[in-house]
Amino acid sequence: MDEKRLAGVVLPLFSLRRNNDHGIGDLTALRQWIDWAADAHVGFLQLLPVNALGRDENPSPYSAISSVALEPLYLSLEPWTIPGLEERVFNETGDTLPWEQPSGPNLVDYPKVRFWKMWILRGAWxxxxxxxxxxxxxxxxxxxxxxxxxxxxxxxxxxxxxxLFGTEIWWHWPEQDPARAKTIAADYEEEKDFAR
Structure with missing residues (x-):
């Protein structure tokens, strides 16, 4: 076993703010922190979970709805990272000052950021x-x-x-049968493709 001691930093991704982050820390900010950690010889960065979240007003990173899918709030919205994102949209939104972004400079306003980013992502799709x-x-x-x-x-x-049912609490859905629920979802192929 390697006896070398390491120093690390624990950080939530949503707090890694940068210019043009559109109101929440994102993967570009994480890349900047990785570069900083390498330069400073920091042994590791530990994140809070970054899995897809529900639609709660202030979602907890520990209330993920998937063990695999990434939360879209953390995507960087630059044309070189999202196929279909137009340079025009980036230029209109990318130079906003921190207090003009959906959350402002200090706190994440999850509903505003989610609406903002999903609007941009839907246009890119x-x-x-x-x-x-x-x-x-x-x-x-x-x-x-x-x-x-x-x-x-x-x-x-x-x-x-x-x-469709307005909640991720599946036992509150009007349809409880999994096969029937999948049949209902099959009528929304365009929405499913966007989610993919």
């Missing part, structure tokens, strides 16, 4: 699926979906049903 310049990478997306198998299909079905 619409571009990705319809514009000819993305036709070349659409097969890679479809292959990724296939590789992810049953966890992804169950997750997107759950997402659609949560939105």
């Amino acid at each position: 619409n571009n990705f699926k319809t514009k000819p310049e993305y036709e070349g990478i659409m097969p890679k997306f479809r292959e990724w979906v296939k590789e992810q198998g049953s966890w992804l299909e169950d997750f997107v079905c759950f997402q659609v049903l949560c939105d």
Whole structure:
């Protein structure tokens, strides 16, 4: 066993604020912290969970609705990270000052940031699926979906049903039978594709 002692930093991803983060810490900010840790010879960075969260007003990182899916709030919204995100949208939103962003400079306003980011991501998805310049990478997306198998299909079905029934508390849903619930979700293929 290696007896070398290491120093580390524990941090929640939502607190790693940077310019152009759109109101919450994101994966670009995490990359900056990884670079800092390497330069400072910090042995590890420990994060709070970054899994997909429910739609609660102030979700806890410990109330994830998936053990696999990443929370979309943490995605960096730059054109070079999200296929279909237009440079125009980035330029309109990317230069906002911290107090002009959905949360302001100090606290994360989860409902505002979620609405803001999902609006931008939905626009990027619409571009990705319809514009000819993305036709070349659409097969890679479809292959990724296939590789992810049953966890992804169950997750997107759950997402659609949560939105449809207004809660992620499945025992409050009007439909309790899993097979019937999947049949209901099958009518929302476009929403499922966006969730994928």
